[in-house]
Amino acid sequence: MRIDIISCVPKLLDSPFSHSILQRANDKALSEVHVHDLRKYANNKHNRIDDYAYGHGAGMVIMADPIFNCINDLKKERDYQEVIYMTPDGEVFNQQIANHLSISCENIIILCGHYKGIDQRVRDEIITREISIGDYVLSGGELAAAIVADAVIRVLPGVLGDETSALTDSFQDGLLAPPVYTRPKEWKGQEVPDILLSGHESKIDEWRLEESVKRTQLRRPDLWDNYLKAHPDVKETKTKKKK
The missing domain is CATH 1.10.1270.20 (tRNA(m1g37)methyltransferase, domain 2)
Incomplete structure (x- = not known):
């Protein structure tokens, strides 16, 4: 399985995939996780990816173009079964969703939310699934994306030393x-x-x-x-x- 995570602050994800079970899964070539800096896909010289929301109100909104550019580049290389957006108003993540993703997907994109969220048009046109890890708000979707990736990868065949371990969780x-x-x-x-x-x-x-x-x-x-x-x-x- 390949998981591509799109983030405004990619360095937040340096640690979760460099240790323990997720690192061993990568070493065994059972999974690979790639983190992409959304700012590299901005269309301006200052690499700006956010702007004020229409209709006033506090907080910034991530613009549609950087997200589209990044996902479009990724899709040129391979097919993705799911493009997931981490958001507080998504379906609440559980073990059944993790099992389903591990069985039915080879390639997944996870987009991390930030600020006040992303332009709704991206959600309408590109996102295939929206997931929340609980009824609370984080500073960004990076930690939530790491949780989803961990839960999905650990149930892949061969990742755990004891094949029955995940089944008794x-x-x-x-x-x-x-x-x-x-x-x-x-x-x-x-x-x-x-x-x-x-x-x-x-x-x-x-x-x-x-x-x-x-x-x-x-x-x-x-x-x-x-x-x-x-x-x-x-x-x-x-x-x-x-x-």
């Missing part, structure tokens, strides 16, 4: 992940649940599902409601919060 089955434990067996008077030491895989799987259900009911009732809708055969159980 929170949200993959609509539930939060269960508690996990490691050595030592006893720590500050607390012990690892006996079931995890039993070696009985089917019973361990049952315990993990039960704990996932409990955690989801307590912490994310919205997710639990969606899970019940998707699994009508599941009976709801009452779970008390710990004091």
Whole structure:
């Protein structure tokens, strides 16, 4: 997979793709991320990419031409399945969207919002999908773009050392992940649940599902409601919060 990120401040993205899992994915040639400086595509000698909004009001708006010029150049080299704009009013990003993008796309463009946003005509004519990472506003879309890229790349086949790891993450089955434990067996008077030491895989799987259900009911009732809708055969159980 190739991801091209278009940004007004590209240096903000130097670090996220130079370490850990994303770097290893690049080293294995499983993914590549390229960051493009939008100012290089401006049509003026001062590399200006923004201007005042029509109709008055505070804040600047990114002009259409620099965005069009950049995306047009990229499309001359390859086909893109999605041109994504990171914006607070987009659809809220989740694991299902990440899975879909990783399966259905080879090449993605992610445009980072900035200032008061981009000229609406670009959104109408060029953007194929608009994504938000939550109901809050950031200074720009760079961090949001890095989050989307990370979530998409990590589920590509071969990226994680353990192929089953991503499948047991929170949200993959609509539930939060269960508690996990490691050595030592006893720590500050607390012990690892006996079931995890039993070696009985089917019973361990049952315990993990039960704990996932409990955690989801307590912490994310919205997710639990969606899970019940998707699994009508599941009976709801009452779970008390710990004091």
